[in-house]
Amino acid sequence: xxxxxxxxxxxxxxxxxxxxxxxxxxxxxxxxxxxxxxxxxxxxxxxxxxxxxxxxxxxxxxxxxxxxxxxxxxxxxxxxxxxxxxxxxxxxxxxxxxxxxxxxxxxxxxxxxxxxxxxxxxxxxxxxxxxxxxxxxxxxxxxxxxxxxxxxxxxxxxxxxxxxxxxxxxxxxxxxxxxxxxxxxxxxxxxxxxxxxxxxxxxxxxxxxxxxxxxxxxxxxxxxxxxxxxxxxxxxxxxxxxxxxxxxxxxxxxxxxxxxxxxxxxxxxxxxxxxxxxxxxxx
Numbered sequence: 265x266x267x268x269x270x271x272x273x274x275x276x277x278x279x280x281x282x283x284x285x286x287x288x289x290x291x292x293x294x295x296x297x298x299x300x301x302x303x304x305x306x307x308x309x310x311x312x313x314x315x316x317x318x319x320x321x322x323x324x325x326x327x328x329x330x331x332x333x334x335x336x337x338x339x340x341x342x343x344x345x346x347x348x349x350x351x352x353x354x355x356x357x358x359x360x361x362x363x364x365x366x367x368x369x370x371x372x373x374x375x376x377x378x379x380x381x382x383x384x385x386x387x388x389x390x391x392x393x394x395x396x397x398x399x400x401x402x403x404x405x406x407x408x409x410x411x412x413x414x415x416x417x418x419x420x421x422x423x424x425x426x427x428x429x430x431x432x433x434x435x436x437x438x439x440x441x442x443x444x445x446x447x448x449x450x451x452x453x454x455x456x457x458x459x460x461x462x463x464x465x466x467x468x469x470x471x472x473x474x475x476x477x478x479x480x481x482x483x484x485x486x487x488x489x490x491x492x493x494x495x496x497x498x499x500x501x502x503x504x505x506x507x508x509x510x511x512x513x514x515x516x517x518x519x520x521x522x523x524x525x526x527x528x529x530x531x532x533x534x535x536x537x538x539x540x541x542x543x544x545x546x547x
Contacts, residue, residue, distance in 0.1 A: 277394040282435040283355040284526065285426050286314065290362035291443040292517035309518035310441065317526035318357050318402070356397045358429060359404045360422040390432055423501040430505045438505055439525045440498055441517035446541030447499060449473075449482045459539065463499070464546040465506040471499065471543070502543040509547070515540035 288310060295301040393403045405425060412418040423440075430438055448457040460482070462475040473482065502512040513525040521539045524530055534542055 276432040277391045278433045279394065279398065280356060282397070282433040283357060283437075284317070284528070285358045285360065285429055285433070285435045285438045286526065287422055287426055287438075287440045288359065288361040288517065289440065289442040292441050293361065306518045310522070313518070313523045313526055314357065314359070316523065317528075318355050357402050358393065358397070358433070358435075359402060360426050360429075361404065361406050362422045393429070423498055427501040427504045430508060430510055434508070435510060437525075437528060437531060438502075438510060438512045439522070440502065440512065440514040441522055442498075442514060443516065445516045445519075445521070445539045446514045447482075449478055460541050462534065463502075463506075463541060463543045465503045465543060466546050467507065469503055469507060471503050471506075499543070506543045506545050509545050512543040513540055514543065 293303055293307045295303050396403045407420050407422040407425060409417055410420045426438060444452045445459055447460045449460060450457050460473050463471050464474045465471045498514060505512050513530060515522045515525045524538060525540060
């Protein structure tokens with residue numbers, strides 16, 4: 265996001281700091297080889313990890329089940345638990361999911377807004393997100409097909425939404441959850457694929473691999489069914505966020521590594537046994 269674009273953006277309505285923006289990748293929470301099929305096991309575990317990261321372990325978390333599933337739920341929702349927010353130590357999170365084709369998990373009343381080809385976010389949409397957070401809720405957003413001044417209509421990915429939200433809300437860190445352990449130097453299905461542990465972003469937005477030291481260039485591919493650019497778009501948007509001084513973690517969903525990323529413990533240092541990719545400013 266250059267200076268000219270920043271000057272056209274509306275004033276940020278976020279009154280309190282956001283701890284984390286989370287992207288639940290479509291490849292992680294859906295079965296890509298089946299039409300409109302949720303991966304229930306992964307989604308359930310990701311929800312548990314989000315709940316654990318958002319609410320202090322010393323507090324009893326409130327029940328929040330708005331899934332509207334048929335039959336009795338193991339999680340109850342008691343509105344009285346939300347009357348006194350002071351008894352719940354809940355860190356503000358924003359969640360963006362990448363399963364746009366499955367309306368059953370479009371859990372948020374917030375639209376992605378009216379975007380032009382420059383993908384500007386209207387102040388009304390930002391205010392809706394900010395008000396939800398102030399009221400003790402966690403906004404859940406998703407990408408969608410939007411109007412475009414040039415193409416008429418185009419796909420606005422959740423990754424792009426996150427980079428703009430990060431510019432406004434200045435979260436402490438951002439987590440991209442996907443179906444692989446992070447960014448690789450080539451398609452991860454290849455036998456010699458190497459996980460890139462750390463990527464540094466320069467002030468001009470260019471990026472380079474710091475760990476490990478590579479002999480060859482990085483080969484980024486996009487799956488034929490991925491309309492949002494795949495890993496290449498993730499790296500590009502992660503680099504835009506890292507330029508703001510915000511660390512970005514790309515990690516496999518529903519693993520111990522994703523829980524460590526969500527909890528924020530990686531901000532003090534990346535341990536050798538952590539599997540994932542951190543994208544951060546070279547400054």
